Amino acid sequence: MTARLSALVIVAALALSGVAASAQVRDTTKTPVGTASISGVVVSATSPETPVRRVLVTLGGGSIKVPSAAITDDAGAFQFVNLPEGAYTLVATRPAYVTSAYGAKTFGRGSGVPVSVRAGQNVTGLTLKMLHGSVIAGVVRDPLGRPAPDVEIIAMAVQTVNGRRRTTPVLQQSRTDGRGEYRVYGLAPGDYLIRAQPNSRIDQGGIRQTTAAEVDWAKAASAKSGSAGVAAEIPAPPPSGRPVAYTPTYYPGSVDAAQAGVVSLGANEERAGIDFTTLLVPVASISGTVVGPDGQPPRNAQAQLAPAQGSTTTSLDMLIGMAGAGGGVRIGADGRLSASGIAPGRYRLLIRGSLAGPGGPAGISLPGAAGALASSIASSMLGGRAGGPTLWAAEELTIDGHDITGLSLQLQTGVSVSGKIVFEGDDPQAPADPSRVTVAANDAARESRSAMDMLAGMLQGSGGSGLKDGSFTVGGLPPGAYRLTFGAPGTMAMLGMTTGSSGWVLKSAMLGDVDIADGLIDVKPGQDVSGIVATFTKMATQISGRLQDAAGGAVSGFPIVVFSTDRARWSAGSRRIVSAKPASDGTYKITGLPPGEYFLAALTDLDPNDLYDPAFLEGLVGSAFKITLADGEKKVQDLRMGSGS
Template sequence: MKELPGGRYTLTASKGSYVGLSYGQTRPFEPGKPLEILDAQTVEKVDFSLPRGAIITGRVLDEFGEPVADAQVAPMRSVNQGGRRRMMPSGRMSMTNDIGEFRIFGLPPGQYLISATLRSGMMMGVQSDDRSGYAPTYFPGTSNAAEAQRVSVTVGQTLTDINIALLPTRTSRVSGTAVDSQGRPLSNGMVMVMQREGTMGFMMNAGGMIRPDGTFTVNGLAPGDYMLQATVPGTLGDVPEFATAPITMTGDDITGLRLAAVKASTLTGRIVFNDPTAAASLRPPMFRPAATPKNPQDMGPMMGGGGPGRVNDDFTFEIKARPGTMVIRMMSNTPGWALKTVRVNGIDVTDDGVEIRPNEEINGIEIEMTNHQSDVSGLVTTARGDAVKDYSLIVFAQDRERWAPGSRYVRTGRPDQDGRFKITGLPAGQYYVIAVDYVEPGDATDPEFLERVRTKSMRFSLTDGEMKTMDLKMASGS
């Protein structure tokens, strides 16, 4: 790579059945290190040695020991999401062939649960009297993750004979009518059903087109909690009309469900700059404002928050957003500039967000960008004073109310090639900072984890635009 401008870069490498890595990554699922490059600098020997991924093979069988074709098989890992452990797909999935065989490849080393889900009977269509089906099943044959058998793989290992016996269950159907915001049938819409809040996370279960009269039927749903969503296509760039409903299937049919779609809301305002002179060279296409859920757990695959907004030549903007509590953030290709404050009619809503109602218009939004960012940088040493070049850094607010998922006041980082850390763009405030050997993905947003490391952390304060340098000692027992 040539003629890169100076800055901090993230490098990744991947190939086929090998485990993809980021520069400086030493553990599976660990973030890589940033690579600090100066203008006109040549950095050599940025080498990657990709390990061969593990392979897991086996078969999916029914209750009679017969092979099951077209079952989806997925490796699952326990992931911390805002203090809650959930089983989420991790790595490549596989579909069984005509004799029930599956082959998962390219897996990083670690422990996994292997799940199998048969979706072939979960289709939109006419009502069916067939109630036979199969529950999502973990190896070797249980629907309860706590009872499932974990499988461990090392680098390049091939693990065979992971055979899963699907659990037969009585299925049920959900049917009803979907209408748009004007009460007309969603004749060009579609319905999707996905598991929610379950041990297998968000996984697609069924979907199809709504009939011309707005009615729909989804067959073959195993007992469990689901999210049902109906959408009608919008124009390019618009957020489509949509309706959602949580449903719980217990083996009995749900009939007469009415889904009433709502229109996206409209948010309008202006982008302003703390230093208009320095901002004179900036252009509107460099900025893409967006409204996203305040709680990232509300960002399911079907839900989202809306597409990026449109910025006009005079830096006014318009965002289409879905209902809910949303925070307004800025995606930009403007090195040196960052979001400072979001105001609605003069009120700071940067972190509290905006409560958006269906089909509402919210005007008077002001997004302030700053080129006067705060940053925290430094080095980490052992108790004996030896330099440490491989660690994870956690910076988090002293105010526990700021320990929420997605908070601007909780950040993690890795050191660059020289062992120096740098966290940029923290809001002014009172903070803790700690350097530890490793942070499990998701732990930095877990209040219980932050409470445990708080007593070992160093306190510091940060003012607006301050560039603070500090040296840290590696936390003992990390």
Template sequence: MFRQLAIAIVFLLAARTAGAQISVLPRDTSLAPRADTAAIKGRVVDGQTGSALARARVRLHGPGGLQRTALTGESGTFAFTALPAGLYTLDANKSTYLQGRYPESGHTLRSNARLFFPLRDGQVLDGAMSLFHGGAISGRVVDSHGEPVELANVQVMRVPRSGGGRPAMRSGGVTNDLGEFRVPRLEPGRYLLLVQPRRDVQEDGPSTQSLPTFFPGVLTREQALPIAIERSSSVTGLEMTLVDGTMSRVTGTLIDSTSGRPAISGFVNVRAVVAGVSVGSDGASAPVKPDGTFELRLAPGEYQIEGRAMRPGTVGPLQAGDEQIGMARLTVGDADSDVTIVLGRGATVTGRVVFEGRTPAPPLPSNPGQFRLSFSSPDRGTGCRMGRSDLGANWTFSVDGLLGTCVAEVSSSLGLLAARAVMVNDVDLMDQPVSFQSGQQLRNVEVIVTDKQTDLTFHVTDARGQPTSEYVALVFPIDKARWFESSRYIQTFVPAPPLDQVLDVPETVTPAAAPPTAARESVSGLPPGEYYVVALDDLESEAVHDPALLDSLSRVATRITLTDKAAAEVSLRLVKPASPGAGR
């Protein structure tokens, strides 16, 4: 690392930390760049051996949108000269290595941030950046008879360091003809391994087949054994034996939503729904008979079944509406099951945008990306399908091609205006999932857009009762039903350090000048409602949405009510999380 840099760091929360806000440093014009006299030099080396890495790509980002790139020479060296004073980031990439970054990130909200380092006029930084190979998991998949399993999907999910919460998908692969697999480029951590074999779901398929199986040969995530990966290390030689299951008979019919008659010339796709894992790509298909019926062989469990068929009379290239589609969730037991799937162009949602507050309704945006209503799966999987979203005259809208279980999302760049809710029949579709079927019409939906928002300011003291900015604030709802991944009711906040700490120079104020304004330590934009709020010395970034952690913190948190009618303030004392791994 750059050893000459003995200064504090500005922490800007990384984009992958959902619902987080940071404070912005007050502007100090006295520190404006005077000349481009600074420089950054260094070497890129292998973090394990210390050997120089040639042809590594080094990228520098600096003030005013400055961007520069350099390739290291044979001795691993690089240099950026004639740089203005300001805050910078530096990263390096090379094939077969994980990305390196200076300053190096960590795994908590205060350390796993987009880190900047300051550079002063005339300063020359000289040091080394270390790159490390990723870890890997490799092994062999066999069935219950010991025979290799070919073309099975292998998925690797990282377990949060806190021990709770939902594992995050990291990488995957497919077994070869020997049943072998290798999943590379893994960061240090603990991982779950899930193997999903190819399925033969057709009616003449085997009565016993291999099931989706977690390492070391179990059927549920709770029973799975995590695999620990150290930096640049590999776990090899895993022997994974898949669990067998007895198939049940599932019959079904595809129905045309327009005529009510059985659909012809169709097929069905089947995907297993594994608890705690997003619906994956382990699909299997089966044909539909001329009378619109189909028959499957499935092991007990939950499935997503998608039916497709061509509209009668379709010839030549497909046009809009030629393909009909339907979707159903089915729980299969030991007994036979039956399902009916209605096909069509999907459901349609129509309505208008309603503007509240003092800001008048703006003109319709010329760029569709400035305002868009969309729908997605609550678990970020494939359980929701959406077609086209259109914004019409007088701020009316329509969304078509909807199928499955979905929640509403609004992407907006309308200045001070922000979407507060998507309402129909007193239900907010941003919070409450809705199941769509082909032919369904959901009318009179209102997207509420407002310039009014909640605002919460923090005043935090340490264990000695002294004011501190070295904390992480966590705001989460009283309602436990909203404790889930990507919940808009959960926000974190990381304050920036004082300006004199960032630049390693004292803040001087002339007698005639007003002292610089301190950055406000606050969050805004949470939906109105009842919340818990707590200040922690730090928090694992992967633990923010862990229900077990939130439950434990709720016992020591402060309760507040947020409204969009008045700003709120809260005084907090630093709390140390009881959950293992939640601290720094």
């Protein structure tokens, strides 16, 4: 199981479920053909600048539905013609170079500045700079000092935000060749961790190491019975060696990302000699029994074994771990539970089951570790529907190379969260369909600030959709804090972001007098939460305006962040924290914010992962502008950059 594959599978699973949820056909009008053009040249970010040939320049945005692309010629030149009026983004990609957007402040980061064209306008002479990527190369060896081939190498970008280290896997990856050599190229300057992900074709039960005592015993036994194999009195064999397995290892040699060495890369730098050794660790198995509330074996149960929250592993470990170890937890029809090949660490064993017979989503099983992850996603997305899991049991386990036997878990009735979905000002002729609203309860403890963490939180939570009658229920939740999200019809909500648009926006989700749409709900054992009213409205608020410099000229390329003045709303995935990027004429537009008081700030650059970091937001407050939005209010707010910012 490679991380790359898992990322793809995640996308694939989302794509598929999204199709099922929104199989409506939109209008199929053709892209209008326009009269504007954009042309320019791609040059290297070196001195002197030299043209870069064979760069794929992708043009998106405007009113074109399918991004267009052009290839630079030997002089680095590109051109897009017949463009309709609009604002377009330009992104330059070339293998081994750092992908760069036009106008981005930093190579490889940020989505750049859109270029606006009017009908008939020819924008010429744009210059896109491309930086040749840096390289990390080295040799991976096994504990015996021999080259380790076929090991997946994942580079993880490291950023330190407010003293906290955040790691994000980058897309550039490598695999060791027959000599154990790897080479990750095309990297943007910055700090990286290097992680070796051994190819674990043998993921079940680990491998036992042959001991010297066993070899001696076998020699004696061979002498007694002869190779022809006549049965004779052979003494009892010595105990088998411990099971071991190769474990993901960080350069220069730790299983823990927190102790990994950081490789700092400058621009266009080649760093060779990042050599390290994969670690062989003792693995253990766990076994025990699972019973339902009635003491009988559960009819339909599935288990996840994921690194425990607060353990030093990263979310990447968690996702890979869920796919690997979690995929290997078996629960038999007799309720016997077993898993093996588990590396040392702290884990949370979460079991979900249902009283219903098989046939629900829990019955879906795809082959392999990728399948385990995909079915985790599927079950967490579909879990709240009829027949989904309603029972749970959880236990924290510390694995240290020794088997754990005799685990005993009893499934308890999970807590359910229910309510109704209301469309305010709905058109009686074409009523909105509540069954196309997605509802998810995400494990808030799992979520921290990064998108990877949020994905992990989603997988530990439960989800579902509304019913035709407007009711919704998300069931089977273990006690804990959850963030409830509601995805409007025709949109996809995930990781705290929503894409797609139907005109409907969530106005509120009232539980009694409290709006929980941005907050957390505390689910206590045995206490179902009911009576939540989620209201969607078409009376969307809007903030629009123009970003200007001190002289009143248009300023583009500076992201705008709008966030609630209420610090209690600064949670991961909050609807009251959004960002927008002004077009090249400086105009911006943000729709659908809930009514309330907000800070509005323009930044020089923005990493989407920073958005929900309270420390980051706090840092913006001083230079932010306050704005109040009433129900359905549309405000125009121009922003003027201070000379110092």
